[in-house]
Amino acid sequence: MKCPRKGDYMNRQNDLVKRINNNYSKFSKGQKLLANYIIDHYEKAVFLTAARLGKIVGVSESTVVRFANELGYDGYPKLQRALEELVKTKLTSIQRVEVTTDRIDQSHVLRSVLQSDADKIKYTLEEIEEAVFDQAVDMILEAKTIYIIGVRSSATLANFLGFYFNLVFDNVKLIHTNSVSEMFxxxxxxxxxxxxxxxxxxxxxxxxxxxMEFAKTRNASVITITDSLLSPMIQFADCSLIARSDMASFVDSLVAPLSLINALIVALCIKKKDVVVEALGSLEQIWTEYQVYDNDDDLNIGYNLNLKSDKI
Incomplete structure (x- = not known):
């Protein structure tokens, strides 16, 4: 399977709007009301159930479902997913807070957030292509130098990936700056x-x-880790690994992306098992010599000293 490229991104980005425009003349009066509302208020429509959307527009829930089918979607949830892709880059931080407040069960925040994160891993597992994942692994193994770039909230993911890659490879460069000039x-x-x-x-x-755009001008291979085939990252990618994240929450959900990165690290460690074992063997000696980590003996000595001091 080929990885998504720029053409796929551009086609998918405009897909919902194109479907509405291409079919508008054939719509019934009620369907035209729905189409107009979605185009004018897509940032609100994305969070509405079929029944709620129908009530606002003044049509039945069944009309909303038929409208989704008329556009070529297999039910209203698929239309709603297309709407999510359309608005995800449009919401400001304030709007995301407002949406989160509306969507989360405030009496069970812990349960709601953990369940939402679990769902994202589930969806990622269902949607990701193993052939694409394997292609990314091969591209990394064949590279002379591996550059890792992620800023703002994605810097956490980039740092995690860079930390473990440095244990496996000797050709890793983690780009950790928020300055455009320093990045280049x-x-x-x-x-x-x-x-x-x-x-x-x-x-x-x-x-x-x-x-990413600069990397393509240098003919470097580009792997993107992002949330959707509608992500603008896709247009520069030779290979894209897709992991679902929350498009409405003020706090970015990075659970599924981190799980995907874990899988990438494990796959590469398996491919380079001998190198990893040798590196970890050397590091264990260094960690022990320079007391990088606490060990049981240190804890027991401290515990026994405390007991003796208490008796004194």
Whole structure:
């Protein structure tokens, strides 16, 4: 299977609007009311049930369902998913807070958030293509230098990936700056035998997008880790790994992306098992010599000393 490319991104980005425009003349009066409302108020329509949307527009719930079918979607939930893709980059932080307040059961916040995160991993598992994942692994293994780029909330993911990649590879460069000029200063040596791993989720960082665009001008291989085939990251990618994230929450949900990154690290460790074992063996000696980690003996000594001091 081929990875999504720029053409796929551009086609999918306008898909819902195109469907409405292409079919508008054939719509019934009620369907035209729905079409107009969605085009004018898509940021509100995305969060409405079929029944609620019908009530606002003044049509029946069955009319809403038929409208979704007329557009070529297999039911209203698929239309709603298309709406989510349309609005995810449009919501401001304030709007995201308002939406979160409306959608979360405030009497069971913990349960609501954990269940939402579990659902994102489930959806990611259902939607991701293993062939694409395997292709990304091969691209990383073949690269002369591996660049990892992620800023703002995605910097956490980039740092995690960079930490473990540095245990496996000796050719990793983690780009950790929020300055556009400094970012280009760190990647200007990019070559066609390098790979760039760009990580970005809504709201997408322009700095990361510019870095991906620059990588393509240097003919470097580009792997993106993002949330959707509608992500603007797709247009610069040779290979895209898709992990679902919450498009409405003020706090970005990075559970599924982190799980995907875990899988990527494990897959590469398996491919380079001998190198990893040797590296960890050397590191264990260093960690022990320089007391990087607490160990049971240290804890027991401290515990016994405390007991003796209490008796004194």
């Amino acid at each position: 200063e760190q990647i200007y040596r990019l070559r066609d035998d390098d790979v760039v791993i760009g990580i970005s989720f809504p709201r997408y960082s322009k700095r990361t997008l510019k870095a």
